[in-house]
Amino acid sequence: MRGEPLDAETIVSAxxxxxxxxxxxxxxxxxxxxxxxxxxxxxYRHFPSKAALREAVIRRWLDRVREDLAATVQDSELTPPDxxxxxxxxxxxxxxxxxxxxxxxxxxxxxxxxxxxTVSSAHVAFLLAQIRAIVVDxxxxxxxxxxxxxxxxxxxxxxxxxxxxxxxxxxxxxxEVEAESTDVISLILNGIRTR
Amino acid sequence: MRGEPLDAETIVSAxxxxxxxxxxxxxxxxxxxxxxxxxxxxxYRHFPSKAALREAVIRRWLDRVREDLAATVQDSELTPPDxxxxxxxxxxxxxxxxxxxxxxxxxxxxxxxxxxxTVSSAHVAFLLAQIRAIVVDxxxxxxxxxxxxxxxxxxxxxxxxxxxxxxxxxxxxxxEVEAESTDVISLILNGIRTR
Numbered sequence: 593m594r595g596e597p598l599d600a601e602t603i604v605s606a607x608x609x610x611x612x613x614x615x616x617x618x619x620x621x622x623x624x625x626x627x628x629x630x631x632x633x634x635x636y637r638h639f640p641s642k643a644a645l646r647e648a649v650i651r652r653w654l655d656r657v658r659e660d661l662a663a664t665v666q667d668s669e670l671t672p673p674d675x676x677x678x679x680x681x682x683x684x685x686x687x688x689x690x691x692x693x694x695x696x697x698x699x700x701x702x703x704x705x706x707x708x709x710t711v712s713s714a715h716v717a718f719l720l721a722q723i724r725a726i727v728v729d730x731x732x733x734x735x736x737x738x739x740x741x742x743x744x745x746x747x748x749x750x751x752x753x754x755x756x757x758x759x760x761x762x763x764x765x766x767x768e769v770e771a772e773s774t775d776v777i778s779l780i781l782n783g784i785r786t787r
Numbered sequence: 788m789r790g791e792p793l794d795a796e797t798i799v800s801a802x803x804x805x806x807x808x809x810x811x812x813x814x815x816x817x818x819x820x821x822x823x824x825x826x827x828x829x830x831y832r833h834f835p836s837k838a839a840l841r842e843a844v845i846r847r848w849l850d851r852v853r854e855d856l857a858a859t860v861q862d863s864e865l866t867p868p869d870x871x872x873x874x875x876x877x878x879x880x881x882x883x884x885x886x887x888x889x890x891x892x893x894x895x896x897x898x899x900x901x902x903x904x905t906v907s908s909a910h911v912a913f914l915l916a917q918i919r920a921i922v923v924d925x926x927x928x929x930x931x932x933x934x935x936x937x938x939x940x941x942x943x944x945x946x947x948x949x950x951x952x953x954x955x956x957x958x959x960x961x962x963e964v965e966a967e968s969t970d971v972i973s974l975i976l977n978g979i980r981t982r
Binding site for chain 2: 706737743744746747748750751752753754755757759760762772773775776778779780781782783784787
């Protein structure tokens with residue numbers, strides 16, 4: 593048994609470790625409690641279920657992703673087209689790296705996305721809002737043609753599904769994926785800029 | 788036992804029926820033989836495995852899809868932008884209808900696509916060639932900006948994955964999918980047309 597009081601953050605870190613070892617299917621609350629040297633009741637006091645634990649791990653990862661992406665979007669030295677290119681490139685790279693280097697955590701994220709978990713929907717809403725903010729700035733600056741920012745942002749997210757939607761993860765091992773994503777980003781930027 | 792000699796086409800039709808009843812996982816060669824009232828040896832004489840049977844069913848469906856789509860592309864009354872819009876719209880509608888109205892056959896197609904079956908790769912190659920042909924015509928007519936037709940066709944197929952890739956079938960039940968696909972097609976057409 594551990595000396596320190598058990599906090600939620602410690603449990604999330606332990607769950608992350610267990611998920612990496614056993615994968616999302618086989619991980620149990622008992623595994624997490626064992627790694628921490630506590631009873632499973634102690635874990636349940638913070639997280640009511642295995643699903644809640646799994647969500648907390650992915651929420652923490654996505655919080656970090658959002659911080660990094662928001663920094664890309666807010667770089668006011670860049671023009672809106674360059675910011676959009678930067679945001680999309682960073683969005684894709686984050687997903688590809690996680691899928692390759694941390695496959696069990698990525699599989700957990702993928703399962704949540706397939707279940708339409710609020711953690712995953714909130715992340716999509718964040719991405720849409722970031723794209724929309726750049727579209728609004730670009731229209732105001734005259735870089736992008738006038739249009740409905742919500743619909744444009746949604747179309748951009750939809751047109752790049754292949755590069756960020758976890759359902760496509762198996763294709764991200766292809767050596768062509770980077771060049772293909774660059775071509776789609778250029779197509780999109782051409783599609784929204786002022787004529 | 789049937790009187791007529793058993794031909795491949797009859798076996799493919801019977802397999803289609805069995806797939807609709809039992810789904811791709813549970814269908815066996817014996818089920819097909821039973822429906823035809825023949826020994827499973829008679830089926831094996833035409834198709835060496837369950838996988839070959841499954842492929843033959845999907846190949847026949849895709850052959851029909853290709854005939855219909857090729858007709859769309861070859862309508863020379865229309866401008867290249869209208870032909871591209873027509874081809875993409877028809878491509879999506881065919882997949883959506885199959886996924887909704889013939890879910891077990893669509894699941895069979897989806898399994899083949901996930902396994903990178905030659906039947907599915909050949910279909911992707913066909914779609915790319917059709918898009919490429921319109922892009923070439925559009926560049927020649929001055930409707931589309933100059934560029935590398937292979938890369939442009941690939942980018943168009945990639946930018947529309949959400950609407951034709953079977954991995955997204957669960958999202959095709961959304962009432963918004965049609966409007967969202969229209970917005971992506973407009974984004975693409977804007978992206979490739981001459982400035």
